[in-house]
Amino acid sequence: MKGQLFDEIFRAGRNILSFERVRVMVKIKKKWSSVTCSCCGETIPDYLIEGDRCGACGSMKYYERI
Numbered sequence: 001m002k003g004q005l006f007d008e009i010f011r012a013g014r015n016i017l018s019f020e021r022v023r024v025m026v027k028i029k030k031k032w033s034s035v036t037c038s039c040c041g042e043t044i045p046d047y048l049i050e051g052d053r054c055g056a057c058g059s060m061k062y063y064e065r066i
């Protein structure tokens, strides 16, 4: 199955690809200072800090040690 899919993709070549002109929206960067997460010790930009913790230790945490 996996091999068949690869064969099909390689056989199709560039015909399965498409392109178009786009403009990528980029916000102007603002100055920031670095702060240290009190939980993991990681240095992160001050605008990403959640209280005294980085996102990975705060709202973006997706696992916990067991």
Ligand SMILES: [Zn+2]
Binding pocket: 037, 038, 039, 040, 041, 042, 053, 054, 055, 056, 057, 058
């Ligand atoms: Zn952290």
